[in-house]
Each structure stands twice: as C-alpha cells, then as structure tokens.
Amino acid sequence: MRLRSLLVCLYVGLFAGHAAAQAILIGQSVPLSGSNKELGEEIRDGALAFFKRVNEAGGVGGRRIELITLDDGNDTKVAAENGRKLIEERDVLALFGYASATLSRPAMPFAEKSRTPFLFPFTGADPMRVFNRVLYNHRASYADELEKIVNHYSVIGVRSFGILYHEDVVGKENLAAVERALAKRGFKASAVIGITRVNPDIAGAVASVTRSKPDVMITTTLARPNADFIKGARAANPGMQFVSNSFPGPNVLMRMLGKDGVGVTIAQVVPPVTNRLIPIVAEYQAAFEKSSGTKNFGATSLEAYIAAKITVEAIRRAGPARVTRESLMSALDAMKSYDVGGYVVGFSSDNHNGSSFTELTVINRNLQFGY
Numbered sequence: 001m002r003l004r005s006l007l008v009c010l011y012v013g014l015f016a017g018h019a020a021a022q023a024i025l026i027g028q029s030v031p032l033s034g035s036n037k038e039l040g041e042e043i044r045d046g047a048l049a050f051f052k053r054v055n056e057a058g059g060v061g062g063r064r065i066e067l068i069t070l071d072d073g074n075d076t077k078v079a080a081e082n083g084r085k086l087i088e089e090r091d092v093l094a095l096f097g098y099a100s101a102t103l104s105r106p107a108m109p110f111a112e113k114s115r116t117p118f119l120f121p122f123t124g125a126d127p128m129r130v131f132n133r134v135l136y137n138h139r140a141s142y143a144d145e146l147e148k149i150v151n152h153y154s155v156i157g158v159r160s161f162g163i164l165y166h167e168d169v170v171g172k173e174n175l176a177a178v179e180r181a182l183a184k185r186g187f188k189a190s191a192v193i194g195i196t197r198v199n200p201d202i203a204g205a206v207a208s209v210t211r212s213k214p215d216v217m218i219t220t221t222l223a224r225p226n227a228d229f230i231k232g233a234r235a236a237n238p239g240m241q242f243v244s245n246s247f248p249g250p251n252v253l254m255r256m257l258g259k260d261g262v263g264v265t266i267a268q269v270v271p272p273v274t275n276r277l278i279p280i281v282a283e284y285q286a287a288f289e290k291s292s293g294t295k296n297f298g299a300t301s302l303e304a305y306i307a308a309k310i311t312v313e314a315i316r317r318a319g320p321a322r323v324t325r326e327s328l329m330s331a332l333d334a335m336k337s338y339d340v341g342g343y344v345v346g347f348s349s350d351n352h353n354g355s356s357f358t359e360l361t362v363i364n365r366n367l368q369f370g371y
Contacts, residue, residue, distance in 0.1 A: 022063060023063060023064045023065070023066040024060065024063050024064070024065050024066065024093055024315060024320065024323065025066050025068055025090060025091065025092040025093055026051075026065060026066065026067050026068065026092060026093060026094055026096045026311065027068050027070075027082075027083075027086030027087070027090060027092035027094070027095050027096065028043075028044065028047070028067060028068065028069045028070070028086075028095070028096050028097050028098070029069075029070045029071075029072045029078075029079050029082035029083060029086070029095075029098055029099075029103065029107065030043050030044055030069060030070075030071070030072065030097065030098065030099045030103075031071065031072055031073055031074040031099055031103075032044070032069070032071035032073075033071055033073045034073045034074045034075075035074065035222075035224055036074040036099065036222065036223070038223075038249065038252045038255075039099055039122075039223065039248075039249040039252050039300060040071070040074075040099050042249060042251065042252070042298055042300040042301045042304065043097050043099055043122055043300060043301070043303075043304045044067070044069050044097075044304070045288070045291070045292050045301055045304070046284075046288065046300065046301030046302060046303065046304025046305040046307075046308070047067055047096070047097055047304040047305065047307065047308040048067060048291055049284070049287040049288040049290075049291040049292065049301070049305055049308075050284075050287060050305045050308035050309050050312070051065045051066075051067050051308055051312075052287070052290075052291045053287045053290075053291075054312055059320075060312055060315050060316055060320040061316070061319070061320030061321055062320070063320050063321070065312065065315075067096070068086060068090055068092065070082040070085070070086065072099075072103060074099070074100075074103065076102055076103060076105075076106045077106065079098065079103040079104075079106055079107055080106035080107050080109075080110070082107070083095055083106075083107030083108075083110045083111065084107075084110045087110050087111065087114050087116050088110075088114070092116070093116075093117070093315075093323065093324075093325060093328060094116060094117040094118070094119050094311070094325065094328060095107065095111055095116060095117070095118045095119065096119045096120060096307070096308075096311060097119070097120055097121065097122060097304055097307055098118075098121040098122065098123075099121075099122050100121070100122060100123050100125075100170075100247075101121065101123040101125035101127060101128045101169075101170045102168070102169075102170060102197075103121075104118070104121040104123060104128060105127065105128070108132070108134075108135070111134050111135075112132070112133075112134055114325075115133070115134060115325055115326065115329075116134060116325050117134055117136065117325055117328050117329050117332070118132075118134050118135045118136070119136050119307065119311055120136060120137060120138050120139075120307035120310070120311070121135075121137070122139075122300070122303065122304075123142075123170075123247075124137075124139060124140055124141040124142035124143070124144065124145060124245070124246065124247070124269065125141075125142055125170040125173055125174075126141065126142070126143060126173040126176075126177070127169060127170065127173065129141050129143075129353055131350060131351070131352060132352070133329070134329065135352055136329075136332055136347065136352045136354070137352060137353045137354060138306065138307055138310055138345045138354040138355055139269040139270070139303060139354075139355060139357075140269045140355055140356045140357055140358045141353070141356070142173070142174055142177060142220070142245050142246075142247065143173075143177040143180075144356045144358050145245045145246060145267040145269065145358050146174065146177045146178050146181055146218065146220075146245060146267075147177070147180075147181045148267065148358045148360060149181075149218060149243050149245070149265075149267060149360065150178065150181035150182060150185070150187075150218075151181070152360055153215075153216050153241075153243075154185050154187070158215050158216050158241075159187060159215070160190050160213075160214045160215040160216070161178070161182060161187065161189055161190065161191075161214050161215070161216050161217075161218060162189060162190055162191025162192070162193065162209055162212060162214035162216070162217045162218065163175055163178045163189055163191070163192055163193070163217070163218045163219075163220065164193050164195065164205060164209075164217065164218070164219045164220065164221055164226070164229055165192075165193070165194055165195075165220050165221065166194070166195060166196070166197050166220070166221050166222070167194040167195065167196055168197065171194065171220065171221070174220040174245070174247075175192065175194075175220075178218055178220075189214075190212050190213075190214045191208065191209050191212035191213075191214045191217065193205045193208050193209060195221065195225060195229075197221075197222065200221075200225045202225060202228045202229050202232060203232070205229050205232075205233075206229065206232040206233050206236055209233050209236075209237065209240075210233070210236045210237055213237060213240070214240070215240070215241060216240075216241045216242075216243060217230075217233060217240060217241070217242050217243070218243055218244075218245070219242060219243070219244045219245075220244070220245050220247055221247070221248065222247070222248055223248035223249055223252045223253045223256055224256065226244055226248045226253055226256075227248075227253060227256035227257050227260075227261075230242050230244075230257060230260065230261070230264060231257065231260045234260060241263070241265070242263075242264045242265070243264070243265035243266070243267070243360075244264065244265070244266045244267070245266075245267045246266065246267050246268060246269050246299070249298075249299075249300045250266045250268055250298065250299045250300065250361070250369070251296075251298030251299060251300060251301075252298075252300070253266060254266070254363055254367060254369070257363070258367070259367070261363040261367065262363055262364065262365055262367070263362065263363065264362070264363050265360055265361065265362050265363075266360075266361055266362075266363070266369070267358055267359070267360055267361075268299050268358070268359045268360070268361050268369075269299070269303065269355075269357060269358055269359075270299050270302045270303050270306060270343065270357070271302075271342055271343055271357075271359075272359070272361070272369070272371045273297050273298060273299050273302050273369070274297070274368070274369065274371075275371070278341065278342040278343075279341030279342050280302075280305075280306065280309075280340050280341030280342050280343050281302070281341075281342070283341055284297070284301075284302050284305045284306075285297055287305065288301060288305065299369075306340050306343060309340050310332075310335075310338065310340065310345060310354075313335070313338060314328055314331040314332045314335060315328060315331070317331040317334070317335070318330065318331040332347050332352075333347055333348060333349045335347050336348065343355070343357065359371065
C-alpha cells in the first residue's frame with residue numbers, strides 16, 4: 001500500500017511538472033506575403049518581442065508562450081481557414097492579432113463556435129466594435145480617430161473636407177464615421193471618393209479630388225493606394241492637406257510616401273513610439289531591439305507588443321497552470337483598469353473595447369513622426 005501511494009505521488013508529480021512545462025499556444029493569421037506583408041510582419045514582430053521577453057524570464061508560471069503565426073496573404077478565405085486550423089488542429093488558447101476587420105470577420109465564426117477568445121485584431125472598424133463574447137479590442141476605433149481628426153481641423157478653421165475610402169463594408173463604415181463627425185459640426189463632405197481594394201483607380205480618384213479641391217483630404221485605405229493617392233493628389237493640388245487614420249499602418253505608410261509624406265498627418269492609437277519617458281515605450285524599444293536586432297520602432301509593432309502584454313497578464317490572472325479559453329475571457333472581463341506602463345486598458349463583462357486613446361502625428365522633414 002505504501003509503495004502504491006509513493007508511485008501515485010510520483011505519477012502526479014511528473015504529470016504536474018509536464019503540465020507546467022507545456023507551452024501555451026497563441027494562434028495568429030497575418031499577411032506575411034503579398035502587398036500587405038509589411039503590416040503583417042510588424043504585428044508579428046511586435047508580439048514576438050514581448051513573448052520572447054516573457055519566455056527568457058521563465059515564461060508564465062513556468063510555461064512558455066508560443067506564437068503560431070500563419071500567412072494569409074491578405075486573403076479572407078485563407079484567413080478563415082487559418083483560424084479553423086489554429087483552433088481545431090493546433091488547439092490554441094486564443095486567436096490573436098489578425099491584421100484587419102476584413103481578415104478577422106471570416107475567422108470569427110470558428111472562434112464563436114468553439115468559444116475561443118479572439119484577441120486584439122488590428123482594426124478599429126465599427127463591425128468589430130459591437131459586443132461579442134469572444135472578441136476583445138484594446139485600441140481605439142476608427143470612429144474615435146476620425147472624430148479626433150475632424151475636430152482638430154475644424155477647431156483651426158477648416159470647413160472643407162474630403163474622404164477616400166474603400167467601397168466595402170469597412171470602408172463605408174469609415175465614410176459614415178466621417179460624415180457623422182462633419183454633420184455634428186454642420187459640415188458636409190465636399191469630396192467623397194470610393195475605390196476598390198483590388199486594382200483601385202488612383203488616377204480617377206486624383207482627378208476627382210482635383211475637381212472638388214477640399215482643404216483637407218481624409219484617407220482611410222490600405223497603405224499602397226493611400227500612398228499612391230496622396231502622391232498624385234499633392235502634385236496636382238499644392239497646398240491641399242492630407243490626413244490618414246491608422247488603418248494602413250503608420251510606419252508602413254510613411255515609408256511608402258517617402259519625401260512626399262512630409263506634412264502628412266496620421267492618427268495613432270498608442271503612445272508616441274519615440275518617447276522613452278513613457279514606461280511602455282522604453283520597455284518596448286529595449287525588447288524589440290533585442291528580439292529583432294533592429295531599431296525599426298513603429299506604432300504597429302508597439303500596438304502588438306501592448307496586445308501581447310495584456311494577453312500574458314490575463315493568462316497570469318487566470319492561473320497559467322490551469323488556464324482555459326473560458327478562464328482567460330473571465331480574467332479579461334475582470335481587468336477593469338490595467339496600466340501597461342502609461343497606457344491603460346479596461347474591460348468588463350459587457351464591454352470588450354479597452355481604450356479610446358487617439359493622438360495625431362505629423363511626418364516631419366526627417367521622415368519621423370512629430371507629436
């Protein structure tokens with residue numbers, strides 16, 4: 001009997017040790033190929049910087065965090081199938097950091113069916129802000145950004161606005177948000193220009209804005225058409241001002257614009273990435289440089305780093321040795337006010353939108369963001 005008890009204890013101890021050492025799997029689908037690959041790489045690399053930092057310190061309760069990243073090539077069908085694979089075949093704890101609303105929405109049914117947390121997609125689109133038991137956002141909405149943009153320019157006397165948007169569900173939500181912000185101030189858009197995501201007619205869009213000549217043109221599209229439009233419209237309309245929401249990825253858009261980006265305003269949803277006086281920025285820079293071997297700091301990778309930090313904190317609160325999909329969501333719901341280091345998020349059982357922080361930045365002559 002005594003020997004049997006000893007064997008049982010030994011078995012339990014070995015099993016417990018194995019469970020503690022077993023990696024916690026987080027699943028991600030982002031474009032690592034195609035025209036939007038830079039955005040996907042920034043999202044992945046920002047998250048990896050934090051997860052590597054945690055793993056090098058011993059993990060969470062002795063368990064490593066493993067980020068499984070699949071390439072969707074910015075294809076909605078692939079993004080959906082990647083979500084299914086990650087949930088059903090890899091048994092991930094959560095889906096994390098999808099690159100847009102259009103990529104997120106096809107994967108959401110798999111998350112809902114399996115009650116898998118769908119954490120921190122890189123989008124502020126209105127359809128992704130509607131309460132859903134499994135969906136969590138930590139960043140501001142595009143509506144928050146666009147309200148901030150319109151308010152800023154209207155305060156300094158601008159009355160003539162235009163908008164460039166994608167002719168799809170998310171794009172039309174952006175258009176509606178701008179029109180709401182304008183209507184609140186008694187204004188109406190003087191240029192409303194819709195383009196397709198695939199093979200957009202940039203020349204036609206430039207011709208349209210040149211005819212209507214708004215003082216400020218608000219752009220809300222993917223990085224490449226955004227940059228091509230701004231370059232063409234600036235050349236045809238000297239003195240016109242351009243401002244983008246965060247959708248294209250601030251650093252990606254700045255790089256694509258090059259010297260034509262000087263003076264362009266871009267909304268940001270995280271603290272200034274150059275201000276090391278903010279604790280989370282200093283922490284991110286050190287971890288990102290160590291992880292990637294570069295100093296290519298940017299708002300998108302900082303946003304991903306913050307998302308990873310919130311995820312790990314929720315795992316810690318849920319109890320890493322026994323964390324489940326359900327207990328992770330319960331831990332997030334109880335995270336009423338979590339300060340990651342100068343950036344605060346809060347969730348509840350009926351509100352999964354963690355922050356409305358928005359700031360406007362301008363590309364300066366050194367091709368850096370001025371705050």
